[in-house]
Amino acid sequence: MSKIIYDVIQRFEVENGVPRLVSTNIQVIEGGEDLMSLAISMLDKLGFYDKFEEKRTSQYIGYRLKNPGKGAKRYQLVLAQRKEGLCISIPQYTLKPYLLKLNFLINFSTQQLSKFKNLVKLDHTISRAYWIIPSKKNVFIELSKQYREILGNQLVGDFEFICNSIVSFEHEMSDLDIYKFDLNHNNSLENLIKYHQEYVTNHTLLKSLDNSDCCLKIGINDIDKLFNYAYQVSISSSEVVKEFLGYFAKILMEQQ
Numbered sequence: 001m002s003k004i005i006y007d008v009i010q011r012f013e014v015e016n017g018v019p020r021l022v023s024t025n026i027q028v029i030e031g032g033e034d035l036m037s038l039a040i041s042m043l044d045k046l047g048f049y050d051k052f053e054e055k056r057t058s059q060y061i062g063y064r065l066k067n068p069g070k071g072a073k074r075y076q077l078v079l080a081q082r083k084e085g086l087c088i089s090i091p092q093y094t095l096k097p098y099l100l101k102l103n104f105l106i107n108f109s110t111q112q113l114s115k116f117k118n119l120v121k122l123d124h125t126i127s128r129a130y131w132i133i134p135s136k137k138n139v140f141i142e143l144s145k146q147y148r149e150i151l152g153n154q155l156v157g158d159f160e161f162i163c164n165s166i167v168s169f170e171h172e173m174s175d176l177d178i179y180k181f182d183l184n185h186n187n188s189l190e191n192l193i194k195y196h197q198e199y200v201t202n203h204t205l206l207k208s209l210d211n212s213d214c215c216l217k218i219g220i221n222d223i224d225k226l227f228n229y230a231y232q233v234s235i236s237s238s239e240v241v242k243e244f245l246g247y248f249a250k251i252l253m254e255q256q
Contacts, residue, residue, distance in 0.1 A: 011058040035086035035241050036061075039079050042242065046249050052076065060226070076252050078227060085236030089224040090248055094255070095231050098248075099129045099218060101158045104200045106192070124193055126200045128209075129218050131233075132156075133243055136214035143208045161203075163196060213237075216244065 012019045040061075043049065052063040055075075062075040078089035106124045132140050132155040141153050150159055200206065209215055216233050224232040235241050 034081070035235070035238060036079060036081045038238055038241055039086060039088070039245055042245055043249060046246070046253070048249055048253060051253055074229060075227060077249070078224065078230065078232075082234065085234050086241055087232050087234050088241075088245060089227055089230040089232040090252070091230050092223075094248065094251065095131070095218065096129075098131065098156055098251075100132055100155055100215075101127055101129045102161065102206070103127045103158060104161045104163050104196070104203070106163050106196055124196055126197060127219075128200070128206055130209055130215040131218055131244070132215045133213075133240065134247070135243060136212075139212065139214035140209075143212060143214065144205060147205055163199060213240075216240070 010021060012021055014020070043063075048063070051066060053066050055062045055064070060078050060080040062079075063077040064073060064075050074091070075089075076091060076094070078087075080087040080089070104126045134155070137155060140155065144151055144153075147161075150161065210217060216235070218231050218233060222231050222233060224230045233244070235244060
């Protein structure tokens, strides 16, 4: 029978003599390898510790430059073990250039439509961002082949999907996939924005990407609550940890 030894760090808060468990950090130190141990081992092999110093707390392990320049004292990498997997936080400005950003736009004006006396303009954009796993490039290309004219098989960059076609100014149209824009209703613009959000949520490409293992979805809801300058991704697969951390650890080292 194999033996695994865990290092368990627990933090308690005592109030009126009553202890309350605040957090628990569990790490395998012998006989096995969890995702945190895997990440630390990878960083060591990459020579990450030559340029970055490590700080361990009960909640996370943070890495900052050993010789930071002015204003560069923030953590450049944060690792946190959670039940659902390993959480990895990296500054937004480091991640953004390597993301695929899909922008869904409604952009129109009634200025050129004589039937409307009032001028109404609307520019509304909903964006979704993904990191495409390089080893799963072919899976992504297959999923997105319907939109090849827009994406061109690119894995990185900003791409626009114009959604003006979901709006109609003709009241007699009854197609349920078309939002009927009516200036006679004060809440028309508000409802249109809600409809736009619903349209994007149900978009074929986004639903395919959200349910695929070819990418990691990264957005405003993924901002690290402790370090709000960083995006945080949660990974439960050792293979994805290897690829994601290996990819961005090298970038962090090259940036310094």
